[in-house]
Amino acid sequence: MRAFIALGNPGPRYEFTRHNYGWLVADQVEDSIRIRERSNTQSYELVRASHRGSDFLICRPLTYMNHSGIAVANLMKSHKLEVTDLVVLHDDLDIPFGRIKLKVGGGHAGHKGLISIIRELGSNDFARLRLGIGCEPKPPDSVAYVLEPFDEGEVKILERTAEEAAIAVMDLVTSETNLVMNQVNRRSDD
Numbered sequence: 001m002r003a004f005i006a007l008g009n010p011g012p013r014y015e016f017t018r019h020n021y022g023w024l025v026a027d028q029v030e031d032s033i034r035i036r037e038r039s040n041t042q043s044y045e046l047v048r049a050s051h052r053g054s055d056f057l058i059c060r061p062l063t064y065m066n067h068s069g070i071a072v073a074n075l076m077k078s079h080k081l082e083v084t085d086l087v088v089l090h091d092d093l094d095i096p097f098g099r100i101k102l103k104v105g106g107g108h109a110g111h112k113g114l115i116s117i118i119r120e121l122g123s124n125d126f127a128r129l130r131l132g133i134g135c136e137p138k139p140p141d142s143v144a145y146v147l148e149p150f151d152e153g154e155v156k157i158l159e160r161t162a163e164e165a166a167i168a169v170m171d172l173v174t175s176e177t178n179l180v181m182n183q184v185n186r187r188s189d190d
Helices: 018-031 065-079 112-121 142-146 152-174 177-189
Strands: 002-006 034-040 044-051 054-061 086-096 100-104 127-134
Touching: 002 018, 002 065, 002 152, 018 044, 018 054, 018 086, 018 127, 018 142, 018 152, 044 065, 044 152, 054 065, 054 152, 065 112, 086 100, 086 112, 086 142, 086 152, 100 152, 100 177, 127 152, 152 177
Parallel strands: 002 054, 002 086, 086 127
Antiparallel strands: 034 044, 044 054, 100 127
């Protein structure tokens, strides 16, 4: 079963920030599917859903970004998931704003949520739906930048991109990762 890990930080202070892009995409997915069950644990919120006959999970870690790996490890243990079942939805400073990329494996590029997940799982062999928040010139303080809300000029692009990312998530529920990767990355390069 696929498990989509939407990275972000809990609480109203972070609700519409760049670092919560994963949560925004999860919201978009939930608006378009039939939710079977919602539940909470101490470390994550969980939605069980189905799409075209395939069950899947959406997990929002509640451990704050820097400790996301704790929630992911708990989810994997309680649902007997493998690393290859995971797709992490996260903001990415190395991708221009308004673009998304899908890849499997790789480094963390300094992203604290990915660092935590890789450390806790002892593996980086999970898929990542990388949600571009990059800008030129690069922000001098990337920590402050990712914790800022999206600005007015970004909102329209954000809506379109979050919708594209949600479609990619739904495709990943029913299709092979490599097929979806080719589609997503080709569209993003256009």
